[in-house]
Amino acid sequence: MSLPKRTFVRPPTAQEAVLRELRDAIISGAIAPGTQLLQEEVAEQFGVSRVPVREALRILEGEGHLTHTAQRGYYVTALDIDDLVEIYRLRQLLESAAVRHTAGRLTEANLTVMRELIEKIDEAGAADDIGGIARANRDFHFVLIDSPGQARLVRLIHQLWDVSSPYRSHYFAGKENRERLQKEHRAILRAATAGDTEKVIELLDLHRRNAIAELAAALSEQPS
Amino acid sequence: MSLPKRTFVRPPTAQEAVLRELRDAIISGAIAPGTQLLQEEVAEQFGVSRVPVREALRILEGEGHLTHTAQRGYYVTALDIDDLVEIYRLRQLLESAAVRHTAGRLTEANLTVMRELIEKIDEAGAADDIGGIARANRDFHFVLIDSPGQARLVRLIHQLWDVSSPYRSHYFAGKENRERLQKEHRAILRAATAGDTEKVIELLDLHRRNAIAELAAALSEQPS
DNA sequence: AGTACGGACTATGTATACATGATACGTGAC
DNA sequence: GTCACGTATCATGTATACATAGTCCGTACT
Numbered sequence A, B: 001m002s003l004p005k006r007t008f009v010r011p012p013t014a015q016e017a018v019l020r021e022l023r024d025a026i027i028s029g030a031i032a033p034g035t036q037l038l039q040e041e042v043a044e045q046f047g048v049s050r051v052p053v054r055e056a057l058r059i060l061e062g063e064g065h066l067t068h069t070a071q072r073g074y075y076v077t078a079l080d081i082d083d084l085v086e087i088y089r090l091r092q093l094l095e096s097a098a099v100r101h102t103a104g105r106l107t108e109a110n111l112t113v114m115r116e117l118i119e120k121i122d123e124a125g126a127a128d129d130i131g132g133i134a135r136a137n138r139d140f141h142f143v144l145i146d147s148p149g150q151a152r153l154v155r156l157i158h159q160l161w162d163v164s165s166p167y168r169s170h171y172f173a174g175k176e177n178r179e180r181l182q183k184e185h186r187a188i189l190r191a192a193t194a195g196d197t198e199k200v201i202e203l204l205d206l207h208r209r210n211a212i213a214e215l216a217a218a219l220s221e222q223p224s
Numbered sequence C: 001a002g003t004a005c006g007g008a009c010t011a012t013g014t015a016t017a018c019a020t021g022a023t024a025c026g027t028g029a030c
Numbered sequence D: 001g002t003c004a005c006g007t008a009t010c011a012t013g014t015a016t017a018c019a020t021a022g023t024c025c026g027t028a029c030t
Helices: A014-028 A039-046 A050-062 A081-105 A108-126 A130-145 A151-173 A175-193 A197-221 B014-028 B039-046 B050-062 B081-105 B108-126 B130-145 B151-173 B175-194 B197-221
Strands: A066-069 A073-076 B066-069 B073-076
Touching (some): A014 A039, A014 A050, A050 A066, A050 B050, A081 A130, A081 A151, A081 A197, A081 B081, A081 B151, A108 A130, A108 A175, A130 A151, A130 A175, A151 A175, A151 A197, A151 B081, A175 A197, B014 B151, B050 B066, B050 B073, B081 B130, B081 B151, B081 B197, B108 B130, B108 B175, B130 B151, B130 B175, B151 B175, B151 B197, B175 B197
Antiparallel strands (some): A066 A073
16 A cells, blocks of 8 residues: 555545635635625535535634624624734743743754745745745744644644734735844744744744734724 | 513524533533534434534534544544643633733722632532532632633633533532632632732642642543 | 455435525605 | 615525435355
């Protein structure tokens, strides 16, 4: 049983397919916050009936991506500044704990991956590939966060990243933002390489504060 | 428009009704962890079709109460010791932050409520009303946790309480446990009344450590 | 005897059809 | 002209019916 290794994802259940696609669309910002999702439209778009669509919508609601009112429908969750601030505060709390648990166990391989991801961000930036930046950036951070024995914690952090993701994309669009971002990433990598966990945490705090400051500024300009 | 005030909860949508009932049953431990839930059985039990049942199940899955595998069905989530330890660790992290935000703003009314809830626990204890203890205990703690401006944080903490709830019930069954619990509650109330936030947090940490130690002991006896 | 194949059964997944509740617009009365 | 009521329309909520995947058990073959 050794076929050529290939990532083979057979079309899962229809719910799951719809779920993935919709989640991607929301996280990437392709569907703007505040948009109403009509079950029938979504169903037609994916060529399935409304039943699997409804279940996917429920899951997305649970994840915080959608807001639902009975008999009123689903809307892509729109966040205000206060929400974003709370999310970043929670991230600070949870990520600090996660990093404190993980950073001591970083392998040489982990560090190499981080180095490569920094380059990937540069490349994606040069190509103006916002989605690519977002993915590489996320991967970079989760090298520091993800470690066995704290699956729940990691999952919570993932969700916080997800719900704030559509707003973060704006951040990556600005060239000055990207430059500062990368400068900070390199500093974080240096501290991680040196094994200075508390320094890493401190730099991450700064990293987040800079980001939320930008987000707040951007959001107050066009209060949707 | 002033009819006699009555808590009028008209039967909401079927999904929601099923959702509430099932969630209660799981949280209270009426449905044991590990149990498989068959869609048809649940549907029949509530007198609805499988469609609203499926949606309720999906939501419960998102909340962590159920575990789902495609084509295999839903099972009430069973936790092992490691899970419980992680949950309590997360509670410590999140509740400390929440209390730090709330404790300074406690009103006289809040303190009175806490005092009454301690008595309520005593009464429920005398009547061997485990469910009553659980509810009053939970309310007591959330007086210290719930305050405006941190809705997300509070929601996360609620979920952590919920998923570990069926296991906590065992804890309330032991008389020695209840006595220690109340002693700790009174100490917490005293510190809160004195306005000593850090002391409150410290006592809560101890409170949790005692609980998880008992839970771990109980769980290792009958590893399900 | 052990294993492998195949078929029947069961529960889940999906589609279609119907019911119900909500919103919007128009009409009438004050 | 404004407000209130009623009705039409549409999206959501629910039920029934069908399709499909997974499991279990029996049989046949090695």
